Amino acid sequence: MIAITGANGQLGKLVVKGLLNVIPADEIIAAVRNPEKSDDLRALGVQVREADYDRPETLLKAFEGVDKVLLISAVVPGERLRQHKAAISAAKQAGVGVLAYTSMLRADTSRMTLAVEHRETERYLKDSGLDFIILRNGWYLENNTGALIPAIEQGAIIGSAGQGRFASAARADYAAAAVSVLTHPGHTNKTYELAGDESFSMSEFAEAVSKQVGRTIAYNDMPPTKYESILLSFGLPKIIVDVIIDADVKSLSGELNSSSNDLSQLIGRSTTTLSDAIQAALTVQPAVPPKEGLPVIEIVTFTLKPSVTAAQFILVDRLIEAEYVSKCPGFLSRESAPGPNNTWLAIIHWQSVGSADASMKGIVTAPGADKLMSMIVPESMGMTLYGW
Numbered sequence: 001m002i003a004i005t006g007a008n009g010q011l012g013k014l015v016v017k018g019l020l021n022v023i024p025a026d027e028i029i030a031a032v033r034n035p036e037k038s039d040d041l042r043a044l045g046v047q048v049r050e051a052d053y054d055r056p057e058t059l060l061k062a063f064e065g066v067d068k069v070l071l072i073s074a075v076v077p078g079e080r081l082r083q084h085k086a087a088i089s090a091a092k093q094a095g096v097g098v099l100a101y102t103s104m105l106r107a108d109t110s111r112m113t114l115a116v117e118h119r120e121t122e123r124y125l126k127d128s129g130l131d132f133i134i135l136r137n138g139w140y141l142e143n144n145t146g147a148l149i150p151a152i153e154q155g156a157i158i159g160s161a162g163q164g165r166f167a168s169a170a171r172a173d174y175a176a177a178a179v180s181v182l183t184h185p186g187h188t189n190k191t192y193e194l195a196g197d198e199s200f201s202m203s204e205f206a207e208a209v210s211k212q213v214g215r216t217i218a219y220n221d222m223p224p225t226k227y228e229s230i231l232l233s234f235g236l237p238k239i240i241v242d243v244i245i246d247a248d249v250k251s252l253s254g255e256l257n258s259s260s261n262d263l264s265q266l267i268g269r270s271t272t273t274l275s276d277a278i279q280a281a282l283t284v285q286p287a288v289p290p291k292e293g294l295p296v297i298e299i300v301t302f303t304l305k306p307s308v309t310a311a312q313f314i315l316v317d318r319l320i321e322a323e324y325v326s327k328c329p330g331f332l333s334r335e336s337a338p339g340p341n342n343t344w345l346a347i348i349h350w351q352s353v354g355s356a357d358a359s360m361k362g363i364v365t366a367p368g369a370d371k372l373m374s375m376i377v378p379e380s381m382g383m384t385l386y387g388w
């Protein structure tokens with residue numbers, strides 16, 4: 001039995017789904033703070049148990065009969081060490097065989113503020129006598145891509161990271177690493193430095209975004225005090241703002257960069273590229289994804305720039321259809337037409353979700369794609385898949 005704590009969270013759900021590809025559902029326990037929020041996990045066939053870091057009695061019960069625990073680090077700085085200690089003690093008391101913990105990059109030496117509680121947790125875990133696996137996760141690509149749409153609307157990405165480099169990877173990569181160490185032998189009492197295969201500066205991030213949206217999105221570097229006041233004006237809590245500023249400032253001395261290839265080695269593939277992460281963030285996902293293997297209908301809507309006429313756009317649209325979309329594997333049919341106020345609609349039928357996704361990923365390099373993107377108001381672009 002493998003229990004995943006924080007399983008209602010984004011990383012936890014990815015780990016549970018990844019485990020389902022490797023072990024039966026009845027060997028997986030989603031250990032969550034709020035079981036009433038876990039209908040989607042129950043629908044996957046896994047067992048849901050209450051496990052609140054602030055209520056140790058729930059942790060002990062959640063870990064009953066469990067061989068391996070993945071302790072996903074808690075959320076609130078300042079509270080986390082106490083919460084992690086409660087989970088580790090409960091695992092020890094319940095007779096868990098091995099506890100894997102999601103720490104942070106070079107937690108033993110890092111000067112980032114967040115590292116302190118991770119370092120202390122690692123020490124507590126090692127001192128507990130439990131067998132351990134330490135997954136020192138680097139920064140998530142989603143930390144950058146999560147706020148992309150408003151940044152594009154503003155025409156700029158802001159920060160205080162200067163030329164600091166981020167060897168970030170996608171949550172899905174870190175989840176795959178957790179699945180790998182939990183389901184394969186040979187990882188006990190090891191520590192992994194997990195980071196993306198490539199690093200980028202914030203200027204390079206802005207350049208990659210500009211390329212995909214077809215217009216310049218600048219990176220505006222600013223003093224930390226100015227960045228802080230802007231983040232606070234967005235309504236972000238001070239405790240979170242402090243973490244963001246600290247990360248940017250410490251990135252200047254390389255704290256979020258790494259040349260470790262532990263992550264790609266554990267997952268047996270390259271880590272998610274910055275460009276794929278940007279593309280995923282710009283693609284609106286349906287609330288209920290259609291099932292793989294069944295036909296889907298892709299609806300794409302957007303608005304042409306005021307200077308672009310329907311007659312000009314149709315030429316580029318037809319070129320993309322003839323030279324790229326219709327040649328993609330799984331293509332069934334496509335139609336497109338103008339609507340009111342320079343809006344445009346395209347309806348594409350695909351044999352499966354996979355074929356629709358693959359075509360979307362490749363479109364950036366398709367002939368005429370640059371021209372097409374330059375004619376569209378970037379933030380007006382919406383894509384939804386419909387299917388059963």
Ligand SMILES: NC(=O)c1ccc[n+]([C@@H]2O[C@H](COP(=O)([O-])OP(=O)(O)OC[C@H]3O[C@@H](n4cnc5c(N)ncnc54)[C@H](OP(=O)(O)O)[C@@H]3O)[C@@H](O)[C@H]2O)c1
Nearest residue numbers: 006008009010011033034052053054073074075138139140
């Ligand atoms: N490497 C990075 O860049 C990065 C970025 C952000 C966070 N992190 C760390 O990585 C962890 C996982 O990331 P994520 O994206 O999955 O975060 P997330 O989506 O916010 O999920 C965190 C989960 O922790 C649960 N949780 C919070 N307090 C708890 C408690 N007292 N007892 C039990 N569970 C509790 C939450 O439960 P509810 O669903 O009930 O709220 C939530 O499901 C975070 O918690 C944080 O430590 C890393």
